[in-house]
């Protein structure tokens with residue numbers, strides 16, 4: 397008989413822990429790149445593995461094997477630690493959202509608030525990373541990251557409360573299970589909330605219409621300009637994990653999480669639903685050009701905050 | 717096959733540097749990245765920062781003014797790094813050969829791995845050069 401501690405340890409390490417999430421992260425980056433390429437009438441990655449499926453993995457290995465430069469002017473300790481911290485934060489956020497099983501790796505009543513908190517901390521760590529590299533491009537990029545957070549954070553938090561009010565629980569796992577048991581899927585009953593959440597998550601993971609902090613035509617590579625080698629590999633992995641995070645959050649709050657009929661393993665439903673969400677995100681990425689900073693902030697405050705409030709008012713009036 | 721070599725040959729990220737080109741070659745480099753020719757098939761991504769890049773794609777003869785900057789950008793790239801000289805100008809100075817204000821080609825300033833001649837080098841030639849560079853990397 398294997399002791400329970402070992403099983404728990406393996407579940408954090410392999411399934412549904414680190415190895416599972418990393419594989420999924422590479423897979424979804426490939427899905428994203430390939431889908432955008434097909435929308436633009438290109439092939440996208442093609443020669444690394446069948447259909448280019450190993451492309452993100454090749455990128456990762458290459459970056460790990462490259463020289464790792466720490467600029468002389470950088471704040472060395474912070475510069476080295478922040479990429480690791482970012483990955484750790486993104487992973488621990490994902491542990492509170494149900495992925496492979498119907499319950500998350502770890503959950504408690506109130507983890508919805510905790511997850512919003514972790515997401516904001518992730519943004520602040522990004523600012524510290526940018527600041528510690530002391531290059532002008534990174535600093536301006538870092539400031540833009542926080543500016544973007546001022547836009548998306550409020551409407552995102554407001555719409556995430558919607559499902560919690562109706563299902564009368566503050567735990568993401570329970571919200572997902574509640575939708576399955578009652579058949580009351582919030583994607584149908586709170587469509588405004590779903591749209592607002594997806595747009596805000598797009599800004600959170602800094603994808604195309606909101607890639608203002610990385611704006612390569614203005615800022616070299618924005619806040620990641622000075623990172624190279626292993627640090628860049630970790631940052632890219634974090635970006636991919638954040639992509640899963642976005643997919644998993646929408647899935648859990650609005651699509652009923654990794655649940656479904658016919659006794660099919662819950663991970664299958666998770667994969668189907670998250671892939672759907674990620675395809676929507678990639679589609680938006682291919683569709684829009686980058687917004688200006690004022691358009692982004694104005695758009696969030698003028699349109700998304702009122703829409704989010706409208707959704708909450710509808711919910712409290714009993715619609716949704 | 718060695719995993720690291722495999723990864724390197726599958727994911728060359730490029731940075732584009734204009735050292736005084738007439739813009740003819742730059743347009744062709746950009747054309748090679750657009751949907752019609754799609755260099756992303758080989759894993760090529762255009763990066764904004766030299767810290768992220770593996771391959772520096774240089775177009776144009778190196779003018780005396782840009783020489784130091786070319787060196788600095790090259791030194792900012794983490795090794796292993798590779799250089800592609802695109803266009804006859806970048807290979808030897810081309811039509812501007814023996815001008816008083818030039819260094820006559822990229823290889824007078826930094827070591828070049830692949831020369832792609834042509835005025836302007838066509839996207840097909842650039843893709844051919846990229847494929848040869850990848851073969852050299854995985855070599």
Ligand code: SF4
Nearest residue numbers: 738740803805835836
């Ligand atoms: S090779 Fe021809 S097209 Fe290219 S930069 Fe020189 S003159 Fe211009």
